Amino acid sequence: MSMIAAFYGGKSILITGATGFLGKVLMEKLFRTSPDLKVIYILVRPKAGQTLQQRVFQILNSKLFEKVKEVCPNVHEKIRAIYADLSQNDFAISKEDMQELLSCTNVIFHCAATVRFDDTLRHAVQLNVTATRQLLLMASQMPKLEAFIHISTAYSNCNLKHIDEVIYPCPVEPKKIIDSLEWLDDAIIEEIAPKLIRDWPNIYTYTKALGEMVVQQESRNLNIAIIRPSIVGATWQEPFPGWVDNVNGPNGLIIAAGKGFLRALKATPKAVADLIPVDTVVNLMLAVGWYTAVHRPKSTLVYHSTSGNLNPCNWHKMGVQVLATFEKIPFERAFRRPYANFTSNNFTSQYWNAVSHRAPAIIYDCYLRLTGRKPRMTKLMNQILRTVSMLEYFINRSWEWSTYNTEMLMSELSPEDQRVFNFDVRQLNWLEYIENYVLGVKKYLLKEDMAGIPEAKQHLKRLRNIHYLFNTALFLIVWRLLIARSQMARNVWFFIVSFCYKFLSYFRASSTLKV
Ligand SMILES: CCCCCCCCCCCCCCCCCCCCCC(=O)SCCNC(=O)CCNC(=O)[C@H](O)C(C)(C)COP(=O)(O)OP(=O)(O)OC[C@H]1O[C@@H](n2cnc3c(N)ncnc32)[C@H](O)[C@@H]1OP(=O)(O)O
Ligand SMILES: NC(=O)C1=CN([C@@H]2O[C@H](COP(=O)(O)OP(=O)(O)OC[C@H]3O[C@@H](n4cnc5c(N)ncnc54)[C@H](OP(=O)(O)O)[C@@H]3O)[C@@H](O)[C@H]2O)C=CC1
Numbered sequence: 001m002s003m004i005a006a007f008y009g010g011k012s013i014l015i016t017g018a019t020g021f022l023g024k025v026l027m028e029k030l031f032r033t034s035p036d037l038k039v040i041y042i043l044v045r046p047k048a049g050q051t052l053q054q055r056v057f058q059i060l061n062s063k064l065f066e067k068v069k070e071v072c073p074n075v076h077e078k079i080r081a082i083y084a085d086l087s088q089n090d091f092a093i094s095k096e097d098m099q100e101l102l103s104c105t106n107v108i109f110h111c112a113a114t115v116r117f118d119d120t121l122r123h124a125v126q127l128n129v130t131a132t133r134q135l136l137l138m139a140s141q142m143p144k145l146e147a148f149i150h151i152s153t154a155y156s157n158c159n160l161k162h163i164d165e166v167i168y169p170c171p172v173e174p175k176k177i178i179d180s181l182e183w184l185d186d187a188i189i190e191e192i193a194p195k196l197i198r199d200w201p202n203i204y205t206y207t208k209a210l211g212e213m214v215v216q217q218e219s220r221n222l223n224i225a226i227i228r229p230s231i232v233g234a235t236w237q238e239p240f241p242g243w244v245d246n247v248n249g250p251n252g253l254i255i256a257a258g259k260g261f262l263r264a265l266k267a268t269p270k271a272v273a274d275l276i277p278v279d280t281v282v283n284l285m286l287a288v289g290w291y292t293a294v295h296r297p298k299s300t301l302v303y304h305s306t307s308g309n310l311n312p313c314n315w316h317k318m319g320v321q322v323l324a325t326f327e328k329i330p331f332e333r334a335f336r337r338p339y340a341n342f343t344s345n346n347f348t349s350q351y352w353n354a355v356s357h358r359a360p361a362i363i364y365d366c367y368l369r370l371t372g373r374k375p376r377m378t379k380l381m382n383q384i385l386r387t388v389s390m391l392e393y394f395i396n397r398s399w400e401w402s403t404y405n406t407e408m409l410m411s412e413l414s415p416e417d418q419r420v421f422n423f424d425v426r427q428l429n430w431l432e433y434i435e436n437y438v439l440g441v442k443k444y445l446l447k448e449d450m451a452g453i454p455e456a457k458q459h460l461k462r463l464r465n466i467h468y469l470f471n472t473a474l475f476l477i478v479w480r481l482l483i484a485r486s487q488m489a490r491n492v493w494f495f496i497v498s499f500c501y502k503f504l505s506y507f508r509a510s511s512t513l514k515v
Helices: 003-008 021-033 052-060 063-071 095-104 121-140 174-183 186-197 203-217 250-258 278-295 315-328 346-370 377-395 404-412 415-420 430-445 450-485 487-514
Strands: 012-016 039-044 079-083 107-110 147-151 224-229 231-233 264-266 275-277 301-305 341-343
Touching: 003 021, 003 278, 003 415, 012 021, 021 039, 021 063, 021 278, 039 052, 039 095, 052 063, 052 079, 079 095, 095 121, 107 121, 107 278, 121 147, 121 174, 121 186, 121 203, 147 203, 147 278, 174 203, 186 203, 203 224, 224 278, 231 278, 250 315, 250 377, 250 430, 264 346, 264 377, 275 278, 278 301, 278 404, 301 404, 315 341, 315 430, 341 346, 346 377, 450 487
Parallel strands: 012 039, 012 107, 039 079, 107 147, 147 224, 224 301, 231 275, 264 341
Antiparallel strands: none
């Protein structure tokens, strides 16, 4: 019997960010392993014209939840969506809902955040710092609360090289920042933002670091733990391999590479690619929830959910495997044949951007214009290159994250829990994982049918022929121009032609002698 699964039985669990990538996998696992849990409260806002109920319905009817419905047929009754906007005061939760949350919640998983690297400082602080403080205040009024699990990121201290499982202080107190944002106007805030974030690469990682400080300062006598995942990737095993549902992080790049838009990347091939499967993170979250509630550690423990120090993979190995998978399982209607050129050199990277990215986009847009269609490739390419530039910081460096607490927790689990809530990344086979990942991107993100693979392969063959034809034509044009304008080129041309002629004559003569 799993102790962790039993712990969540009969519990009321509050999840923020349940409609996000991590949140959905967390809910799925909870329902599947503890179908006797009492209720999961999720704080949701209406979005993209959908009401809360429609959003919940869509999630529960997705492929991700197929297994849950077998184990927990009344899952619809066990999920209670509460209207909330985390960027508002008191989260805009109604009095009745707030009362229910305060009196019933046993465990909180705080996943909600803005993960955009380019968000405004005001919005990122509201979501990643102020909302965390507000939730902690709520938690302090919950008599039945047993554990508060805060999800941060392994990159919250990416201005350091070696990162321990401790909370590091930020140069400016979060409270001072929250207070000043109340009276400063947006223009001034954006002006001071670069000075505040100092050596953090973006507002996201900086505000996540502030969020951790808030957790430390406002923890009161709550049982709190912080989990820091690195780059969260598709599912490894559960509920099935390769599940993904957004274009963040590696996913967007895999699409761009598979469709042949992105063929070169400014990345350090030997830098560690610290990906962690989302189900591994979720298993750790559930184990930490149990451990924090049952063992009540004296201080706030931080757990790293990273792969680099236990089972490292580098960007080169990852790129090679991604490309190998594209060979077997190509994406449909590719723009060019997939190719991966990793370079850490600035000049080479600029060169590849011009030759491999911008030039083909411009040429294709000219073709669209000439055929009376609206040009779109340059815009798309600019968008991809902008995204790549935002991710570059993370693919050109390696970090060392210590994992003492995570390993300690692993050793505390029973063999059954180690199996059901496996977060031992040492067992991960990267090649298999990456293949399933690419397949998952094709199936669940691009919604491409496997039956289209032969046609996709044919399309790639056509692209290869066009590529050869284009290169040959280009070579001939350049050569013709050179011959017309340069004596040296004419001499070289004369030399080659006479050499070929002599060679052919010799060949013909020797074959005549043999006869
Ligand atoms: C050479 C070839 C190589 C081949 C081999 C490849 C091997 C594999 C290599 C793997 C390398 C991995 C490196 C990962 C490093 C991650 C580090 C993370 C570290 C921290 C982790 C964390 O702790 S935490 C989560 C991370 N947090 C994000 O990762 C958000 C980032 N991101 C944004 O901060 C915004 O994204 C940003 C960028 C501002 C743009 O912002 P933006 O406004 O310009 O664009 P948007 O994102 O809004 O997208 C506008 C619309 O384009 C749609 N779209 C976007 N990309 C699309 C696409 N590729 N295909 C189709 N559609 C796409 C999208 O769906 C929207 O569509 P719609 O408007 O309809 O919704
Ligand atoms: N994905 C990754 O690579 C990593 C993620 N993390 C952390 O994990 C956590 C979850 O990330 P992930 O699932 O990937 O992110 P997503 O962007 O997929 O999900 C974010 C969630 O936060 C919710 N949210 C955002 N703003 C509000 C708001 N104003 N009111 C209510 N809810 C809001 C979103 O709701 P809605 O659907 O309405 O937008 C969504 O459910 C975050 O804390 C992130 O920092 C850490 C390391 C890596």
